Amino acid sequence: MKDLIAGIMCGGAGKRLWPLSQESKPKQLLKLIGNQSSLQRIISIINKSNIDVTLIGNKIHRNEIIEQTSSEKLHFNTAIWENEGRNTAFAISSFAHKVKKENGENAVIVIIPSDQYWGDENVLIKGLEKISNYARKNNKIVCVGVKPQFASSDYGYVFIHQKSNQKRKKESIKKIEKFCEKPSVEIANHYIQNNNCFWNSGIYCAKAKVFLNEIRKHAPEVFFESQKLVERAMNDNEKNNNREIFLQVHDVDIPNQKINFKLLDDIKVYLNKSFDSIDKAVIEKCQNNVVCLDLGDVVWEDIGSFIGLTRASQHSPNQENITMINTCNSYAYSDEKPLYVLGADNIVILNLSDKIIVMDQKYADQIKRNNYLPLTKVNDNTIIMKNFTDPKILSKIASLKISDI
Incomplete structure (x- = not known):
């Protein structure tokens, strides 16, 4: 039984890169830098470490993703396909429920966005080793921080406790003071003057039970609906060993409430109203139970914007x-x-x-x-x-x- 599984998030729409990124073929499936898509690039890196890979994406992209991962050099173990995008809190909750059911509540999961560029893949591999080892021994969520290179309103920021930053060296786990999700450029410019401030890379690691406990506490609707859909999907796909499960919108039981989805518009209204990103729904609300790995000054870019794409392209053919x-x-x-x-x-x-x-x-x-x-x-x-x-x-x-x- 595997006790370390990476969930690669590959279902985003990439609206900041419109019209280059389209709903039918979003940014993570395009060869925007070099001759690999960002999804292919991140899978290639994770395959070099001893970590199983679960892809978490939208059903409409399944065929393209399967085609892009058909090479012997690219491998994923399982996949979760959503028929309707529900943001990252729902996707991560679904992943954690699946891992808990198959691998046990103490299995460690690491959440990795597919739309990032790492100049040195060994930095990421070593970082994943550090945070997974920490997560095995502690009931906390670990995020990964990167030193800001400029003021950006596209990134979230993590502030480290000053004493924690002074006592510990770079590339160590540090206590968090607060999160700030995508501030204005003016505020971000003030932030980056602070040596205790880092970009939040969006990589998170913890035991499955730790993620689920925090999600249930801060986003119960997300917890219960994702649990219900994962159980149904796994029962439906049991004959295929659950290598791929498909999350479909059904009648959903939530404590003291029963919602019957009959129209697509009703589905979209409910989903858009109820579910947020993992940062907003959970991480910012449980910051006392979150620590940060300080990776320091490394080549890292979020290629979800043209500015990020431009910066990343300077480091790649x-x-x-x-x-x-x-x-x-x-x-x-x-x-x-x-x-x-x-x-x-x-x-x-x-x-x-x-x-x-x-x-x-x-x-x-x-x-x-x-x-x-x-x-x-x-x-x-x-x-x-x-x-x-x-x-x-x-x-x-x-x-x-x-x-x-």
Whole structure:
């Protein structure tokens, strides 16, 4: 019986990378850096350690994920497929219930996002060894902290107790003072001046029972529904040894409440209202039972944004069909055709099958905020983002979608 299992989160939609990342094929399944998808890259790293892998994703991406992991060099042991995204608290609760049922409540689980870039894979492997060893001996949740490189509103921040930071060296487990989830850039700029502040990498490790105890305490709806769906799914898939289980929305029993989902709209309203990320639903509420591994100054990037993609691409070869010469702080992506970029700074170039997008880095966050781009049409296949200053023009553009241009 395996006592250490990694749950790789691979079900996100990647809205900050729209239109590069689409619901049908989100960021973790795209070859955004080099010639591997970020999911393939993280599985490859975990396969080099003595950790079983469970994939946690959306059913609509199953076939693509199976295809991407068909190589002998990439291996996963089990998978949990959701038919409707319910955010990370629900996904992690489902994973913990499954592990507890199959491996026992003291089995250690480690949660790993699939949309990250690690410059040195050995740093991650050694870090996973440290946090899993700690979790085996202690009934606490361990998170992984990385030294901030700049002020960002896209990341969560972890503050270490000052005395704990002074007494212990880098790469050690430290007590946490508080969490702050995605502050404004102004506040983040103040945070990073503090030596006790770290980016929260989103990696968490604990015994299955520790996760479940905290989820039941702080998010009981998540706990009970995920428990019910996992039990049903495992019973349905028992003949297949539960290598893959499919979580379907059924009638759900919650203490003092019975909810009958009949319409898709009802499902979406309930799910969106009830379930949050693991950070908001659980971690921030049980910070006295959470400690942090200080990894220090390492090459780590969240590639869920164009800024993160750009930074990560500086440490990795370009796609085979992209050539960049005398170009700084820029990111380029091309579906098929060769793309040459010369003497360009601070831009994002997306050469997609149905459109070409060129934009200044400083406007990239508008994709997430507005789900539209202030775009000017050049021809049927090319649109360019510009710096519009006329309020009337901005107001008019804000009502448009790409299909309207």
